[in-house]
Amino acid sequence: MRRHGVATINPVAKVAASLLIALTLALSVDAASALTALALELAVLPFAGLRWGAFWRRTAAVWIAAPLAGITVALYGRASGHVYLDWLFVHVTDGSLRLAAITAVRVLAIALPAVVLFATVDATEFADGLAQLLRLPARFVLGALAALRLVGLMRDDWQALELARRARGVADRGRVRRLPGLAFALFVLSIRRGSALATAMEARGFGGDGPRTWARPSRFGGREVLLILVGAALAATAVVVAVATGQWVFIAS
Incomplete structure (x- = not known):
């Protein structure tokens, strides 16, 4: 099967790009950065090398997990504002509903690029990249x-x-x-x-102490750098929009 688009890029670059987005979005709990990141991701994901059928199959768990996470936060999240339901440990309020919506969107924004990028990762190519490029x-x-x-x-x-x-x-x-x-x-x-x-x-000598040779050289070129830059630009744009709208809330604060 012929691969195209992001599917042919070195897996190490895919992991780096998805980590950049995930770690950046994990620094804050706000609606602006999550919505911005999700909108930009949906715009570039069609170029990831997955057909639409494969895309929906691979990401089905994410689309199910996101609303479930939101429901959990809505029921047990921090209570604030008007109270809609108060029963034992369940507190549904304006604050918990808002946080639930943000959580669902943030789960989508973090998980979708990771799942889509990893869907086109070949295990052997990934191992070659880890050993040859990252020197593991x-x-x-x-x-x-x-x-x-x-x-x-x-x-x-x-x-x-x-x-x-x-x-x-x-x-x-x-x-x-x-x-x-x-x-x-x-x-x-x-x-x-x-x-x-x-x-x-x-x-076959896999446990030897001497320097190894590799049948498949792992290359890191312009396309890999471009993918990482796209991930960094996406994450930076989300932060800039959140800060500009005054919604950025550092998670440690």
Whole structure:
């Protein structure tokens, strides 16, 4: 499948850009910066290399989590202003409703760029960037990459275990009751596969102390710098608008 747009940019730059936005928005709780950031993000996200169907599938959890977070804040947030509901620990007031709306928008503004950018990240390219560009320990990076590659196999192993038990006639009923047994079998199988993988990697020199060579060089060029600048400009614009409108409230104050 051919990739285009932001999908072809080095994953390290994607992480840096999303962190810039998230850390900046986490410094304040105000409506102006969150709304500004969200509006700008929605304007540039179509260039992230995701089709609309994939975009809605990948971000579905964010669109669900944002209103849920807002509802929680509305019910249990700081009470101020007119009281609409006061029952035990639930206090719905003007202040809690306003804070709930800000929280929902802020969750969207922080999570959407992170999810969209990470949706186009290849694990191997990300590992190459961490080791070659950020100079993280190669053994740690390669070990984490190998573990991540095995996550997908766990689902296949679980299905294979279920089919094997069903073939023996021990999985027709009591699905909940047999979950601990399946989980333990999967745990044992994972340990065996991990031990075999560790031995294979050690035999191929992945645990050596000498300098490593890399089959895929990780490059950081103009497009990566441009993406980080776009993230920084987006975050800075949100702060400037919040300060100009007098709504910037530093979270520590």
